[in-house]
Amino acid sequence: MNWLKENVFSILLFFAVMGIMLYGFNDAAQSSSEEQMRMTEDSLRRAVVSCYALEGRYPPNVDYLQQQYGLQINEKKYIVHYEIFAENIMPDITVLER
Secondary structure, eight states: HHHHHHHHHHHHHHHHHHHHHHHHHHHHHHHHHHHHHHHHHHHHHHHHHHHHHHHSSSSSSHHHHHHHHHHOOOTTTTTEEEESSSSTSSSSSEEEEO
8 A cells, every 4th residue: 555655646647648648649630630631622622623624614523523533532431512503613512521
């Protein structure tokens, strides 16, 4: 029991440092996931603008961009909402995490 009393501060400090490290790892993982989703949406928007610049119209759907422009989207991780109103109006693009 003496050993425990002598080392209480060290044990509490160890658990505090571990808690802070776990929080930091979790925060870093969440930031990385958000950055990947933002990059996916940016890639999609760049492909849409490239299609418009080359063809004079916005692509009819995401599949067209994947086939013609080599766009790759992790469909297991993201849901893409792509709504086109007209060939000459920028489509509404939203990327959501599953």
